[in-house]
Amino acid sequence: MENLETIMTMAKGLIIEYGINLIEAVIALVVGLWVVNMLVKQVGKVMVKREVDPSLIPFLKSVLNISLKAALVISIAGMVGIEMTSFVAILGAAGLAVGLALQGTLQNFAGGVMILLFKPFKVGDVIEAAGYVGGVKEIQIFNTILSTPDNKVIIIPNGNLANSSMVNFSTMETRRVDFSFGIDYGDDFEQAKSAIMELVNADSRILKDPEPFARVGELGDSSVNITVRLWVNSADYWDVHFDMIEKVKSTFDAKGISFPYPQMDVHQDK
Numbered sequence: 001m002e003n004l005e006t007i008m009t010m011a012k013g014l015i016i017e018y019g020i021n022l023i024e025a026v027i028a029l030v031v032g033l034w035v036v037n038m039l040v041k042q043v044g045k046v047m048v049k050r051e052v053d054p055s056l057i058p059f060l061k062s063v064l065n066i067s068l069k070a071a072l073v074i075s076i077a078g079m080v081g082i083e084m085t086s087f088v089a090i091l092g093a094a095g096l097a098v099g100l101a102l103q104g105t106l107q108n109f110a111g112g113v114m115i116l117l118f119k120p121f122k123v124g125d126v127i128e129a130a131g132y133v134g135g136v137k138e139i140q141i142f143n144t145i146l147s148t149p150d151n152k153v154i155i156i157p158n159g160n161l162a163n164s165s166m167v168n169f170s171t172m173e174t175r176r177v178d179f180s181f182g183i184d185y186g187d188d189f190e191q192a193k194s195a196i197m198e199l200v201n202a203d204s205r206i207l208k209d210p211e212p213f214a215r216v217g218e219l220g221d222s223s224v225n226i227t228v229r230l231w232v233n234s235a236d237y238w239d240v241h242f243d244m245i246e247k248v249k250s251t252f253d254a255k256g257i258s259f260p261y262p263q264m265d266v267h268q269d270k
Helices: 002-049 056-080 084-101 103-118 158-162 189-202 234-255
Strands: 126-129 132-139 143-147 153-157 174-183 213-219 224-233
Touching (some): 002 056, 056 132, 103 143, 103 158, 143 158, 153 158, 174 189, 174 234, 189 213, 189 224, 189 234
Antiparallel strands (some): 126 132, 132 143, 174 224, 213 224
């Protein structure tokens, strides 16, 4: 009986001593998480007001959020009574194991840092990467989010973007629009060129410098192909592309200039 009473007394003492610490730790954890979330939101608002690069804001918020929560967990562990030296040693060992298991994730984090440092693209740019073309919506800590022209959301790991080829369509202010219009061998190619240049000169979106180019580029199997190269502002690229094709078709039809069909002459011996 004495042993049982001693055990009960010790148990009550432990419950009182560590139970109070545990309750305090839980309260501190809940309050701490709320404070961290509020702080991250406020920092995000401040960065927006200070006109920080939109590409950096989600990344910096993610890093701040993870760092503050890690510091909170370490503080809570100290409140419970865990020795910090031992706790840090355990965290280091666990971190090494997790790091080995998550090499790809760490590569994506490093890729995100490289993207933000060297800025091969930014939020709002249109890029082609990993077989997709889309506008950059967000650069996160591990991934980059693209929005495609048909409104799909593409998530690409930053490691892939940092270590592979990527085309940025938004870096330069101007772009060249290339066309190849085929006409029949019996048509007057000078007339066709003149008709194309009339359309070019009438379109104010087409830049005069560099000078528009229209020449016979190829004598194909069934057509004379006229190569046309025009320079426009990047924002006008697709409008000029489609408008020019439609206008050339209508103009050629009106002038009697034909677009030949592929054909083959077959000679049979009698």
